[in-house]
Amino acid sequence: MMVTDSSTELALMPAIAAFLERAGKVRDQLAATGDAELAKLVLAWPETRAVNTAAGAAARVHRYLYYGDGGEDHWGRRLTRNNLRALGVLEVLRRPGIPDQFPADLAAYLAGPPMPSERLVVIDAGLPVRGSHGICGWQLTQPTAADLDEVTPLPSSSQFAADPWDPALRLGGCCVLRRASDDLEARNPSVWGTAILRSLFEPELVIPAWEPLLLLNLAQTERVIVAAEYEIEPGRMVERVRGTGLDLVPAASDGIDDREEPGWGPCRLDEQELADVLMFTDIMSPLLLQWQTWDDVANSSQRKATKRASERLQRSAHRFLALGPRLGGDGGVLYERDRAEIIFWYTSALENLVITESSDGELSRKVSQRTAVLVGTDDDERLEIRRAITHAYHIRSKVAHGDVPPDTHLKTLPEQLYDYLRRAFRNLIILGPRFDVAKVCDDALMSAAVREQSIAGPVRQIVDRLPAAPGMRTRRTRYARPRRKSA
Incomplete structure (x- = not known):
């Protein structure tokens, strides 16, 4: 239960009232x-210092936003030169009518x-x-400008x-994934921008919304x-921690107004496709x-195995x-120079999915064979998958050792691996x-019955319920070689 001290909590609102009265x-x-001079002037007011003192005491009672500063404990936020300007507080002070909700908003922020x-x-x-x-626990939605204002x-x-919002998102029409998060603590925005710090110091990309993003990428062919x-933190902090948002591009002109719209990627669906x-x-x-x-798995060894499987998938x-x-579009590689590296990482992702035991070598053979029995629909396609992944491993080896891979297969392999993965x-x-x-998968190489009972049958029960287009019904890929005609 949160410790409260009504006298401490009540002191903040009179301090804010005195600040506004001044x-x-x-x-x-x-x-x-001007703003710069005014921020300096306001910070010198005794009423401002009283607000900051009362805010610190109230935040301590609320156990809100603790941080240390030079050996001294601090709680909550302060009115500073920067946030007086950035949050529009100076402009509120200049105007004759203070919004009714402003004192409560400011108290909650601090x-x-x-x-x-x-x-x-x-x-x-x-x-x-x-x-x-x-x-997958996230909400796919299109926020309006009013929706954004509610949490600004x-x-x-x-x-x-x-x-704080990027222009395309503010314009409307952008799709977002939203989820309440219990792993985010109240904080002040990073001085340098979290996006910069993450891009510089993050050893491997972390995507919080990876589950819904993965399903959206599996549900149709466009990335x-x-x-x-x-x-x-609704009403207190909005910080863009990665990305720059969508660009605004000219929309189809009606001859009267020049309009802009978000520059969406290749995935653009109509209502039936979205359904x-x-x-x-x-x-x-x-x-x-x-x-x-x-x-939730009771057995210790099974729990460890299940956890490892989850980590490999992620x-x-x-x-x-x-x-x-x-x-x-359609999973095609934008630049020729990226093909070899993309083959490298697709192969790595496949290997991480199907190699679950300690490696004893023969990775190319195991990955190609296991992927073939896992996703191949007939013998011809399984052979094609095995050949393609064997070629991919040859290119991966060249890339890993700093060699220039041969042009053979570079044009077709990324799209093939995109489909197989x-x-x-x-x-x-x-x-x-x-x-x-x-x-x-290894048993299924030797037994069609194992493949049917343990892989193809269970997969088919779900796949038959999935929409035919633009979904993921397994089909012969356009990369498979045609069968030779008998003489």
Whole structure:
């Protein structure tokens, strides 16, 4: 239970009232003073210092936003030169009518109490989403400008503040994934910007919304990527921690007004296509979420094995999704120079999915054979998959050793591996985290009955429920070689 001290809590609101009263007495002076000089002037007021003192005491009671500064403990936020300007507080002080909600907004910003935070991930897909649709614990939705204003810091002064949202998101029509997050603590925005710090110091890309993003990429052939990621403490902090958002591009002109719209990526669906994608995610979401329930497994050895399987799936998903910005329509590689490296990482992601035992070499053979029996639909396709992945390993070896890979297969392999990897993700998600990839796939090489009973049959039960287009019904790929005609 939170410790409270009503006298401490009540002291903050009178301090804010006195602060605003002081502003009212010198409003003409405030109106004639520039922001930089005015911020310095306001900080020197004893009323401002009283607000900061009361805010610290109230934040301590609320156990809100603790940080140390030179050996001295601090709680909550302070009115500073920067936030007086950035949050629109100076402009509120200049105006004769203080918004009714402003004192309460300011008190909550400075001293809490704590409240649930959330993550908001902007994706580059053009989807005609109406309302909100759940995918793996996230909500797929299109926020309006009013929705953004509800969580913008100090809503009652936000019209005078610097807008924390990227322009395309503010314009409307962008799709986002949103979720309340209990792993985010109240904080002040990073001085240098969290996006800069992460890009410089993060050893491997972490994508919080990887589950819904993975399913959106499996549900149809066009890649979907993160355009921007925000961390939000509603009414107190909005910080873009990754990405720059979508560009604004000219919309189709009506001859009268020049309009702009978000520059979506290659995934642009109509309403029926979106309905098919959402049917796919509705069916697959519960199956994917089962991969995160390893902690519920009673048996210790099974729990460890299930956890390792979950971690392998997540690592492969991150590697797969992180390559999205290098892809164009239909999974094609944008630049020739990236083909070899993309083959390297696709092969790595496949290997991470199907090699579950300690490596004793023969990775090329194991990965090619296991992938073939996991996703191949007939003998010809299984042979084609084995050949393609063997070629991919040859290119991967060249890249790993700093050699220039041969041009042979470079043009076709990325698209082939993109298809195989998406199908491997889908089938493994269906088969579940306790599916023994090594044993079952190796046995299925020798037994058609094992392949049917343990792989093809269970996968078919789910795939037959999935929409035919633009979904992921397994089909012969366009990369398979035609059969030779008998003489």
